[in-house]
Amino acid sequence: MKRRRFLEKLAGGAVLGTAGTLGTAEGKPQPVIPPLDGPLLKTPAALMAPRADGIEVVWAVDRLCRGWVEWQSADGTKGKAAADPFGFVPQGDQIIRVRVDGLKPGTEYRIRAVVESGDGQAAREEGPWRKFRTLDPVAKTTRFVVWNDTHQWADTIGKLHEITPTDTDFMIWNGDTCNDWHEEAWLTPTLLHPGGCDVTAGRPVFLTMGNHDTRGKWAFKVPERIATPDGRPFYAFRSGPMAVICLHTGEDKPDDHPSFGGRAAFEMLRREQAEWLGNVTARPEFRDAPYRVVFCHIPLRWTKEAPALAYDKGAYDAFSRASRTQWHDALVKWGTQVVVSGHTHSTALIAANGEFPYVQLVGGGPQPEKATLISGSADAKALKFTCRDLAGKVLHEVEFKPLRPI
Numbered sequence: 001m002k003r004r005r006f007l008e009k010l011a012g013g014a015v016l017g018t019a020g021t022l023g024t025a026e027g028k029p030q031p032v033i034p035p036l037d038g039p040l041l042k043t044p045a046a047l048m049a050p051r052a053d054g055i056e057v058v059w060a061v062d063r064l065c066r067g068w069v070e071w072q073s074a075d076g077t078k079g080k081a082a083a084d085p086f087g088f089v090p091q092g093d094q095i096i097r098v099r100v101d102g103l104k105p106g107t108e109y110r111i112r113a114v115v116e117s118g119d120g121q122a123a124r125e126e127g128p129w130r131k132f133r134t135l136d137p138v139a140k141t142t143r144f145v146v147w148n149d150t151h152q153w154a155d156t157i158g159k160l161h162e163i164t165p166t167d168t169d170f171m172i173w174n175g176d177t178c179n180d181w182h183e184e185a186w187l188t189p190t191l192l193h194p195g196g197c198d199v200t201a202g203r204p205v206f207l208t209m210g211n212h213d214t215r216g217k218w219a220f221k222v223p224e225r226i227a228t229p230d231g232r233p234f235y236a237f238r239s240g241p242m243a244v245i246c247l248h249t250g251e252d253k254p255d256d257h258p259s260f261g262g263r264a265a266f267e268m269l270r271r272e273q274a275e276w277l278g279n280v281t282a283r284p285e286f287r288d289a290p291y292r293v294v295f296c297h298i299p300l301r302w303t304k305e306a307p308a309l310a311y312d313k314g315a316y317d318a319f320s321r322a323s324r325t326q327w328h329d330a331l332v333k334w335g336t337q338v339v340v341s342g343h344t345h346s347t348a349l350i351a352a353n354g355e356f357p358y359v360q361l362v363g364g365g366p367q368p369e370k371a372t373l374i375s376g377s378a379d380a381k382a383l384k385f386t387c388r389d390l391a392g393k394v395l396h397e398v399e400f401k402p403l404r405p406i
């Protein structure tokens with residue numbers, strides 16, 4: 001939804017009072033306090049990290065606010081998520097995030113964000129109701145979509161938003177949402193209202209971290225504006241017959257590369273994910289899943305794999321050898337059927353072989369002529385992926401048989 005329409009659609013959005021203070025007291029100059037008017041809600045309420053028992057909702061506010069989420073199901077059940085882990089009503093002066101728990105699997109809800117000024121001002125806004133469905137780990141089917149490498153290209157995001165279905169179980173936004181985070185002000189519009197579009201409407205989003213999402217002096221604030229199921233950049237979930245593992249491939253050069261300014265610590269994160277992979281894939285719902293899929297921003301395989309790169313002379317990874325070295329054995333043991341990535345800005349479909357028994361599918365780049373929409377579905381017969389350009393031309397198709405009967 002475009003920004004203007006979003007503001008027009010706010011329900012109960014009237015500002016009930018303002019308390020701006022200007023001028024002087026006792027003749028002394030006072031700091032000019034911005035007037036407390038205008039909408040409290042700055043972005044749509046982004047639906048992120050859906051689970052079988054809930055979801056997390058993240059949105060931006062104009063100034064200090066309290067916020068909560070109200071939900072209703074078709075059978076008339078109502079609820080309110082209005083507490084953070086420390087017993088506060090969720091609050092923020094830029095971002096409010098609310099984790100909703102206690103919902104039923106595979107159930108449709110309508111949900112909205114509500115905010116009240118937290119600074120003595122009598123203002124309250126109720127965001128529009130929006131629909132979503134909790135994940136269903138035992139469903140017979142699932143549908144999903146994948147974006148990657150949007151890099152703040154508003155035209156591309158607008159077109160993707162237009163052509164992407166809004167009745168899918170989830171969307172994977174597979175990294176590189178941005179160019180480097182040189183300005184803090186870029187974070188909120190890029191992550192919560194990209195291209196002025198309400199991208200999570202009808203498709204709650206899982207974000208995987210791309211290397212550009214980690215770059216720049218303000219990148220450390222990305223986690224304040226996104227939600228993942230467990231608060232980490234690697235996670236796993238079931239949607240119907242498909243088990244999904246999302247991983248953080250880190251940067252495309254070693255951590256000590258001077259361009260990272262001492263801010264990268266991905267070697268440790270890759271090792272931690274290797275250990276976690278061994279544990280999560282042993283859990284029955286993942287170990288026994290009919291379909292097994294990995295999403296990660298940097299591919300784990302590429303069409304040409306140079307044995308070594310001159311990182312000090314401008315080279316960078318097209319595929320993450322550092323990640324693959326850590327994760328390959330666990331991925332093979334699990335029975336990973338396909339790894340879906342972006343990063344190269346050039347699509348690819350690399351077949352499985354004896355050494356690498358998982359297919360590698362790679363989406364396109366940020367320019368409209370390079371961008372792709374990957375759509376996927378799974379049912380009793382097959383797990384299918386179709387990669388199309390923005391005009392709808394099919395670039396790659398691949399499908400997999402279930403590893404276990406459904």
Ligand SMILES: [Fe+2]
Pocket residue numbers: 149151176212343344345
């Ligand atoms: Fe990229």
Ligand SMILES: [Fe+2]
Pocket residue numbers: 176210211212297342343344
């Ligand atoms: Fe990338």
